[in-house]
Amino acid sequence: MGDTITVTGNIASDPERRVTASGIVIASFRLASRQRRFDRSANAWVDGDTNWYSVSAFRALGEHAYASLRRGDRVVVVGRLRLREWETATKKGWSAEIDADSLGHDLLWGTTTFQRDESARAPRPAASAEQTPAPVVEPVATVRPETADLSDRWSAPLVPSGAPAIDADEIPF
Structure with missing residues (x-):
């Protein structure tokens, strides 16, 4: 399954950093997502069930996630959902995994400061005489x-x- 999903939740474990044999950085962590609803009969907010996800971030996103995120942080994760069946000698079940395309702190719950990674920016190509100038945009x-x-x-x-x-x-x- 490769559906795109957006999940908000709390990081349940400090991100772990691994490097594959080919040099690809992977940061992974567990994410707990619990939806709340208002119970009119009790006139109070009620917590729903907790959904658990294993989140993996690759390459530069993995490096940035490892450097920026900690256990307990409230985050927003956008990525591809994969459901995997697993089985041990005594149990079997399903796990939900997200390969993150984008992630960051959930600003509803606090503030953060962005710092651009200048080493990840590609240099701009030099302008050549063969390139056509950008069109002049006039007000409509x-x-x-x-x-x-x-x-x-x-x-x-x-x-x-x-x-x-x-x-x-x-x-x-």
Whole structure:
């Protein structure tokens, strides 16, 4: 199964970092996701069942996850869901695994600071004479002064490009 899924939850284990024989970095952790609902009869919030996921992040995402995430952090994970059947001598069941495409802290529960990884940015190619310049984008419409209703600043009529423009001091906004 390869469905895309978005899950919010708490990290239940500190991320572990592994490197494959071919040099690919993998960070993995367990994620607990519990949905809450409002029970009108009890007039209170009630916790639902907890869903458990094994999350894996690869390459640069794995490095960044390992450096940034800790047990207990509230996160949002977007990735591909895989359901796997497992069996031991005494038990059998299913596990839900997410191969993360994107993940980060859930800002509903706190703040974080982003720091760009400059080493991961690709250098921009040098401009060549063969490249065509970017097209000039002109405004689609402007406000025509004689029809502007200054009492309602949000309802100023728009006219096609090429009409006489208004000085910045005359714009009703």
